[in-house]
Amino acid sequence: MASSILIKNEARLGLKMVAPAIGIIGLLVIYPILFNIYLSFFDVQLNGTKTFVGLDNYSDLLGNPRYYHSIGVSVIYLLGTVIGTTVLGLAAAVLMNQEFHFRNIARGLILLPYFAPVISVVFGWQFIFDPVNGIYNHVVVDVLHLTDTRENLIGNPDSALFVVILFDIWKHFPIAYLLLLAKLQSVPKDLYEAAAIDGQNAWGRFWHVTLPELKFVIATVVLLRIIWNLNRFEDVYLLAPNVETLPIFTYYQAFAGIVDQGGAAAISVIQLLVLVGLIWLYVRKVLKW
């Protein structure tokens, strides 16, 4: 009996302790989500007047070819960036786990792109790909003579998508690298020794020891990258506003040209559902956590 009273008291105290956190999360996360869902059923004017339109926003959206196009762009963007950052991060982590001179400096330098403010590096990248003065065209056309024509890679939405992917890989692989390196350092050395004794060469040891040990960190990296990049806005918009990923499409829908906040809300509701579904599928079915 005494212990059940104790448990009840504990539970009551626990509730009091987490209440402020729940309050803040409710205010900053739950409320906007709910309000967003609410908005998606209205035609919203800039002056604040709202007219209930039922599922019109959703049906308009599902009939809009630009929406499907942006989904396609987002899928390519996601695939490219998630795979790219994970693979490059893994390669860098394995490399930086070897012993060599000035390793600590190198380990630090790798993080630079991640620290650098987006706005400044974006201009750098735009300059690299500038059709007239950029180093890219200079190298490809004037030095290597690979083609005769100077391309405006960022100006063309199709090639700009790949520049944007490349930019994201460059900017965000350090976070994958950081997480993977931390785990790599804790892999017991004798596992590698045992694998070597069991006849595995360097590649076999990577495959049979490193990868299984990194499995969950790699999974975490992939999960984080999916969540972040499905919602990624500023990198894409600043570097190449003509690449219409879902967030960019949503932004145009909500704030540019014909302002349609209700439609934008509908997009984000769908995106939220898709994201939740994706994560659920990934965590429960792929990772079996």
Next chain:
Amino acid sequence: MSSVILRNVNKSYGNLPIVKNLNLEVKDGEFVVLVGPSGCGKSTTLRMVAGLEDITQGDIQIGDRAINDLPPHKRNIAMVFQNYALYPHMSVRENIVFGLKKSGADAQTIKRKLADVSEMLKLDDYLDRKPADLSGGQRQRVAMGRALARDADVYLFDEPLSNLDAKLRHHMRTEIARIQHQYNMTAIYVTHDQIEAMTLGDRVVVMRDGVVEQVGTPMEIYLQPTNTFVATFIGSPAMNLFEAKIEGEDLVFDKYRIPASKIANVDMHNLASHETVLVGIRPDFFEDSALSLKRSPSDNLFEFNDIEVDLVENLGFDKEIMFKLGGEDAKARLDLRSHVQRQENISLSVDLNRVLLFDTSPQGMLINAGEV
């Protein structure tokens, strides 16, 4: 199976020598134990044979292959690690057959070996478990099984029992001895535990500071240690050493005169060149004179009379007593029938055939070397 030959092997880290000019031949089917205090270079030596450390100087040969420049995965060796090093993401079964598969064994062989090993080490019930779900003793057996399943030229053991509790350690020690005899494998076994060294080794290599102090069968090491280091390192409690003056034909210390000529293998002429010697007597070789055990006229006994017992520890089967001899602390291990009490005066007898003499140089070399 293969022999292993180490020729003038040296290992140093920078300017710090770890193993100095080591020579050793492990014969085909022989079980050799490297024993010594921590930091003596025994593990480093083993790891050089495995290829996990490179060799600064010298040659290592397995069978008739020089292996200095072969990476570990090409040496065809099996090894049991101190911390087991089981692959955490693999089941016990996968752990055991991992190396076997890589070596290109066919499915039939793999199945048979797995069955053999899991029966021998009683792993049948755990084959589908992951290492994380096993106790320390079970993990140790899996590590053992992984090595034994392999058809390796040499089996290496790096303190495989040091993480087990005393009872389990004893059990596994017996198992290893049994398996080694059954398979007649060439093995090098590193330990700091002298009991493992004595019980497992066909031959024992005692090392200190990167140098081999003695190589011999366990009984040679025990009865004829080449110097005071080996004498005191092997055997528990450690051998008693008393400094004695040489007066004519007698060794004199405290109030005792031991006739040197009655001690086994003593060259009196050689002895005369020393002023003092160290007399080494194992605690096990003292007897309580009051018990008159195993007496016969041919026995070559010396009596230490008037010994005051400082302390008696009853260990069940035998008892250890502590006393002073020539001002030094000394220990004796007596039969359980002895009735010695603390602070009692007793006499202890010693078989002079078992008494060792060492010179007083820093190495403390054995003077009366002979047949065991």
